[in-house]
Amino acid sequence: MSETTDVTTPDQTANKPGSSAEPLLRVDNLVKHFPIKKGLLQRQVGAVKAVDGLSFEVRPGETLGVVGESGCGKSTMGRLITRLLEPTGGKVEFEGHDITHLNVGKMRPLRRDVQMIFQDPYSSLNPRHTIGTIVSAPFRLQGVQPEGGVKKTVQELLALVGLNPEHYNRYPHEFSGGQRQRIGIARALALKPKLVVADEPVSALDVSIQAQVVNLLDDLQDELGLTYVIIAHDLSVIRHVSDRIAVMYLGKIVELADRKDLYTKPMHPYTKALLSAVPVPDPARRGAKNDRILLRGDVPSPISPPSGCRFHTRCWKATEICTTKEPPLLQLGTGHQVACHHPENADDQAPQDTVLLTAAVAAAEVAGVEVPADKEPAAAADSSAAAAAPAASEGAKTSKSDEDGAE
């Protein structure tokens, strides 16, 4: 990441607000529901709301990391933006072109620019093809005749990802997991794509091999100016590879921020809980339970997600409003978007007040109380802050007593 961060961060920070540079990929309110059909007539009885309203942008040259627990819809998101799945709703724009509902034929020319690296290097390579055939498939499918011939180009690609070019005629089973993942990467890079979506690129690999592949992805980004969307569940890996990070929970983005912001001052309680749950490789911190937030229970089913904020069933800060009103994804700091009624670490008072104010107004609406429009905002903010604070601390208390109970 060394070069990349150095090179891209300055101009990113420059165009962060307002974003003068055209984003490579823009996703607006993306939705994917998988129908559940039952009975003789296969009538639809419900839907798995795998992705339920995502909006984000990917800027040229950056790495966007996407984290979340299994079932949060991150892989579905990856397949939607590469158009391996048809979105139910919303919009996907690539370089300004709407690709949301392009058919297979119209999508084909774009496949050159958008490529995917898959999680499982064992099932994503055809066992009956040699790696030469596998890596040259993109040229064949796209009808591209590379300079110097296909074979030479493929061998260059193999060398680029650190494989021996002489292994051109070998079969996937002759390679180890890490090497196979390199073959998958070589195939994805064959046509010099602009955007590479990597779905759990290292999670099937051993630690020592994982580091090799992470470094390889870094080097290739520097060398070829790639833009990555990296989907992973490992928060340490995501921190290492990403410039910006989106945290997903049950089909929604709950927080989207620069890497540093996200890890130093996470604002969404879910992000905070996730980060605190990561086991730290330092025996001195063994059994340091007090700074760990233990979430109760499991992720609810995406078939019938909880009302209001989807995290409220596991959140220690949840209040009345969280169960009824869904928090919008708001910009609470430079490039820091959070969807929470009671964000943590809100650094300066202003944005927090506005949030609490909107929360207070919404709560009042729910309760059926009229909020006088001419009432001084500051006062309203104060009172709502005061109202929110005890509730939050109470929540914290209960979760603590639960922990004590468990002991």
Place this chain on the structure above:
Amino acid sequence: MSDLDKKQSAPESAAVSEPTALVPGTAEETFLSVRDLKIHFDTDDGLVKSVDGVSFDVRRGKTLGIVGESGSGKSVTSLGIMGLHQKAKVSGEVWLDGENLVTADPDHVRRLRGRKMAMIFQDPLSALHPYYTVGAQITEAYRVHHPVGKKEAKARAVEMLDRVGIPEPAKRFSSYPHEFSGGMRQRAMIAMSLVNNPELLIADEPTTALDVTVQAQILDLIRDLQKEFGSAVIMITHDLGVVAEMADDLLVMYGGRCVERGSAEKVFYEPQHPYTWGLLGSMPRIDREETDRLIPVKGSPPSLINVPDGCAFNPRCPYADVPKDNLTRTVRPELREVGSGHFSACHMSQEERTRIWTEEIAPKL
């Protein structure tokens, strides 16, 4: 658990231990002693030396973490302790509370399994029987070792389900494994393993299939239960974060051999083997400043049929040429004590290793 047991086990394990390999001063608490364990499989391709001479001790109430990459022999070791290899050639000694399990009658070992030693597997969905309710499987495990009626066994099973934090245990008793979520299934597995109060608990990648938030719950649970029952625990994992959190002692395995062993603090803060350095350098650290680059170990793990001559790690070791006379490629390094209770199998001298660690490796982590 009783004093009597301790007294019985103490002289035995002391007597069988290799004088060089035993941690001094801990013999009395040692519950499991493994000495020069070898587990080899005869296959069409040749002899697979999955475990090739591993020795370690596990103390009561303490946790031993076994780390290594896939194929390093960690799971085979644990199955070997449990006596679950039928077609393998097992040699060496496994002393469990004063009994050598390798030479013991298989029927006798079967009676010990579940009661004296139990295991938590990585994938609860394939370890639980899909055809029987969770409750039925836990009661079965209990009744095998306790001559009690169904009612009593059910009460015990419900108690265990409650103990591992499954909500509405009486109701969930009659659920099938597929009706449980991943975390709940793992809890049910733990309940089943602990229903007979085993004194040794082997957890083989217990949280690898789980999300971090659920992983934190499960690790917490194992730790609490260990405290409560005073069991010895072996925690097998490839995740250094998990071992750092759980383990008192660490065993690092590579190519079926033990390359380093010692207290968790020693192995993390003063590691004495290049492979351990490689593992530490490979992982992105969430608790440190962001590093520009990871330091991977080059190459890939060895085939267990053709383990390299000399030190198994030599083809991947950046320091393979430090020892003179091509020693690393010809002579298999012995596990030597480098500090109190800290062992390493490396040909480099301790001064060389300490210098490389403090000057070259540690600053980059």
